[in-house]
Amino acid sequence: MLQRIFKYLGKLIDLPGHLAAMQDHRRAPRIPTAAVVKSILVMMLTRLGSFNALEESAAARLWQKLLGRKLPSADTLGRVCQTLEADPIRRMIHAKYSRLKRLKALDPPSHGLMVAVVDGHETHATRHRCCSDCLKRTLKTKQGTVTEYYHRLVHILLVGKDLCFHLDAEPIRPGEDEVAAALRLLDRVCAAFPRAFDLVAGDALYARADFFNAVLAKGKHALAVLKDEQRDLLKDARALWETMPPTVREADHVTIEMWDAEGFTTWPQCTAPTLRVVRSRETTRIKRQLTKQVEEKVSDWTWVTTAPKAQASTRAVVTMGHGRWSVENQGFNELVNRQDADHVYKHDGNAILVLWLLTSFCYANHQLLCSSARSYAAFVSASVLALRAANTAVMVTRPRAVR
Secondary structure: OHHHHHHHHHHHHOHHHHHHOOOOOOOOOOOOHHHHHHHHHHHHHOOOOOHHHHHHOOOHHHHHHHHOOOOOOHHHHHHHHHHOOOHHHHHHHHHHHHHHHHOOOOOOOOOOOOEEEEEEEEEEEEOOOOOOOOEEEEEEEOOEEEEEEEEEEEEEEEEOOOOEEEEEEEEOOOOOOHHHHHHHHHHHHHHHOOOOOOEEEEOHHHOOHHHHHHHHHOOOEEEEEOOOOOOHHHHHHHHHHOOOOOEEEEEOOEEEEEEEEEEEOOOOOOOOOOEEEEEEEEEEEEEOOOOOOEEEEEEEEEEEEOOOOOOOOHHHHHHHHHHHHHHHHHHHHHHHHHHOOOOOOOOOHHHHHHHHHHHHHHHHHHHHHOOOHHHHHHHHHHHHHHHHHHHHHHHHHOOOOOO
């Protein structure tokens, strides 16, 4: 099955050519970089979870046939990831995106706009080990004040109609905030994917003038959650909504009231001529199973965007605003739960980045190859069982040592 997947990827994006272009900074490598990266792809496609688990499943005939050589050790895999270059992996992801676009697998949603969602994610935290790329924070515990070390990545996810695609990631460096890394990521993504998306969405952290100005300079629209109670823009919008009747929409047990106003100029730091503020108050009716009583839960959302009404309707802005959670569900939760993306394979900044990119690439293959969660689970189970069976066969046929 793994051979069929690699053969399919070879036809889809010329995987052997991309693997041959992988480079690292070892002085005199005895193991080709392509063999190391291919071994990591096998580990991620079969969800083995760690380099040690991959090494334990090293059946001689299986790896000799699949890799064309002996499987590298767990130490070698981690050491190569420390110096492995990320740009060839990004080019491989770009080739996958181009192929999916030609196959019409990345069609826009019903509102017609492709949205790129940007958000930060903490991969792990520890109090016992640190590296030069670690971020630090001080925590107060019952035992006293302790220093915690952690890594964060800013991730950008393309939200389509039926498929979410991971475009790129950028680590947050020590001494900088999340938006600074996001701006660096935005420059690289817009250069590599100039026509992939129309709008960039983020949470309330990205409702900043420098981020909005950077997005506008790239020819894209920006959208962010508006939460600052002291912001003059929000005050003016609330004063206007008091005299504006909402647009009401009924869904399944949900009543959505929407207010939409544009033409605001009370954010002078933003270079957009005018801004638009959209509010959505959603009342959800829930029937409790125990008491059989109907309860109402109300959630109130406000977004600021540069997209005019002529390009994005009120309902489209609300849909794109809620679509920001795709980066949590399809971006982080599924990568962590299905692909073990938060596992620390090697505590090194470059290793964490390249392994996250490879994990994103493998998850895109899973989304494309497996149309449902049942087929996905069947694929993973079959692959893992095949590796364990091959490893068991080697263990059984191995001669015992004579004492």
